[in-house]
Amino acid sequence: MKNNIIQYLSYASIILWIWTALLFIYFHPNYGNQQKRVQKPESTWSLEKQVNQQDTNGPEQKPKPYLKDERSDEAEHKEQKPFIKFPLNYSDLELIHGLLKYGFNIIISRSLGKERDVPDTRNKMCLKQHYPKYLPTASVVICFHNEEFNALFRTMSSVMNLTPQYILEEIILVDDMSEFDDLKEKLDYHLEVFRGKIKLIRNKKREGLIRSRLIGASHASGDVLVFLDSHSEVNRVWLEPLLFAISKNPKMVVCPVIDVIDNMTLEYTPSPVVRGTFNWKLQFMWDNIFSYEMEGPEGPTAPVRSPAMAGGIFAIDRHYFYEIGQYDKGMNLWGGENLELSLRIWMCGGQLFIIPCSRVGHISKEHFQNNFTTMKSLAYNNLRVVHVWLDEYKEQFFLQRPDLKSMKYGNISERVQLRKRLGCKSFQWYLDTVFLELEATVNTL
Numbered sequence: 001m002k003n004n005i006i007q008y009l010s011y012a013s014i015i016l017w018i019w020t021a022l023l024f025i026y027f028h029p030n031y032g033n034q035q036k037r038v039q040k041p042e043s044t045w046s047l048e049k050q051v052n053q054q055d056t057n058g059p060e061q062k063p064k065p066y067l068k069d070e071r072s073d074e075a076e077h078k079e080q081k082p083f084i085k086f087p088l089n090y091s092d093l094e095l096i097h098g099l100l101k102y103g104f105n106i107i108i109s110r111s112l113g114k115e116r117d118v119p120d121t122r123n124k125m126c127l128k129q130h131y132p133k134y135l136p137t138a139s140v141v142i143c144f145h146n147e148e149f150n151a152l153f154r155t156m157s158s159v160m161n162l163t164p165q166y167i168l169e170e171i172i173l174v175d176d177m178s179e180f181d182d183l184k185e186k187l188d189y190h191l192e193v194f195r196g197k198i199k200l201i202r203n204k205k206r207e208g209l210i211r212s213r214l215i216g217a218s219h220a221s222g223d224v225l226v227f228l229d230s231h232s233e234v235n236r237v238w239l240e241p242l243l244f245a246i247s248k249n250p251k252m253v254v255c256p257v258i259d260v261i262d263n264m265t266l267e268y269t270p271s272p273v274v275r276g277t278f279n280w281k282l283q284f285m286w287d288n289i290f291s292y293e294m295e296g297p298e299g300p301t302a303p304v305r306s307p308a309m310a311g312g313i314f315a316i317d318r319h320y321f322y323e324i325g326q327y328d329k330g331m332n333l334w335g336g337e338n339l340e341l342s343l344r345i346w347m348c349g350g351q352l353f354i355i356p357c358s359r360v361g362h363i364s365k366e367h368f369q370n371n372f373t374t375m376k377s378l379a380y381n382n383l384r385v386v387h388v389w390l391d392e393y394k395e396q397f398f399l400q401r402p403d404l405k406s407m408k409y410g411n412i413s414e415r416v417q418l419r420k421r422l423g424c425k426s427f428q429w430y431l432d433t434v435f436l437e438l439e440a441t442v443n444t445l
């Protein structure tokens with residue numbers, strides 16, 4: 001009897017979920033498009049972004065926005081024909097099912113197949129850039145967990161098609177214990193076309209994205225590690241600007257501009273050049289860049305200083321990655337690692353820049369599944385960031401998140417040791433030098 005009730009309840013909750021999703025999509029058919037109109041691009045960490053939209057505690061003093069259109073050719077983009085040639089049918093159960101399972105429109109993803117062309121979204125000035133013949137080589141690390149087959153494949157095809165072979169050491173695919181059938185033998189079979197360039201590693205248990213990236217990195221032999229999400233598509237000449245920046249300064253960690261691939265239409269659209277920041281809740285946010293950043297001789301192609309990185313898409317010198325302590329292995333499934341690495345880079349002698357001439361598209365997924373587990377791991381990971389890196393400013397975080405004050409965050413002694421060993425600067429230094437706009441809301445010092 002009790003089992004029956006539980007069974008009925010779980011059926012009822014699944015049906016309720018599907019109806020909520022159906023109603024949501026029915027009443028917000030342009031949801032993705034509306035978001036695109038906002039000046040800022042989708043965050044790689046879309047879950048956090050959804051929270052950010054309700055957040056009014058962003059930095060009060062906004063930097064002066066860069067007003068000129070920095071994109072390659074606005075008119076050219078506007079004239080592009082609509083990407084989707086058939087109307088979307090939002091009552092399609094397959095669509096809803098796919099959306100709940102993968103976080104984006106799998107019908108369109110399947111129709112696009114394993115590779116496609118995306119529009120060149122670079123500023124025109126980027127086309128005049130020349131890069132040296134000898135650049136460091138790159139190992140591209142792509143971790144995936146239950147990814148949609150075609151989106152995963154497009155990630156790899158775009159890398160293979162748009163990267164000169166002599167700088168692409170390898171692609172390292174890490175399967176973080178996916179359960180879906182098409183990611184097993186079928187994937188092995190289709191990967192044969194990339195033979196010689198691809199290494200596939202399958203985790204024996206679910207490790208989460210942080211440890212999976214570390215596993216991927218441990219198999220890499222290229223000079224530079226490039227991390228990509230498993231639903232990305234790189235753009236033309238995406239890798240050379242990243243490698244060139246690192247070749248000049250191996251302590252420079254670089255991110256491409258993250259273009260938006262709409263989760264409903266899968267249309268690839270350019271993002272403005274922005275920098276990564278965060279608030280006292282440690283929520284990642286995009287922010288306008290200072291106009292002076294683009295007023296130098298390099299104009300809109302100049303690297304942009306960024307207080308933080310969005311997450312999954314960046315390049316780092318492989319030896320430097322180990323020198324500064326990789327990732328915090330004590331972190332769980334998802335989230336927070338981007339801010340931890342960003343703070344560590346700046347505070348321990350490195351630099352973090354966004355390179356406008358390098359562009360990579362990313363599907364801004366809707367996370368319907370595992371929200372609770374994900375949010376819990378994000379809170380846990382953020383606490384580790386707070387206790388290792390924020391010094392006396394940790395009170396600013398707890399003012400915003402008093403609920404997390406007594407939550408456990410594991411053993412951080414190794415990371416505290418690392419900070420000492422690297423002789424890292426204080427969080428005060430970071431605020432004074434790198435992220436001046438993050439102001440303490442209440443004086444707790």
Ligand code: UDP
Pocket residue numbers: 044045046047142143144145146147176206207208209212228229230231312333334364365
């Ligand atoms: N991922 C993983 N293991 C996990 C969670 C995520 O390998 O436990 C992968 C995921 O497939 C993706 C990347 O890590 O390639 C980043 O996660 P996700 O795209 O879900 O984050 P988002 O960009 O949507 O915020």
Ligand code: MN
Pocket residue numbers: 044229230231312362363365
């Ligand atoms: Mn992603």
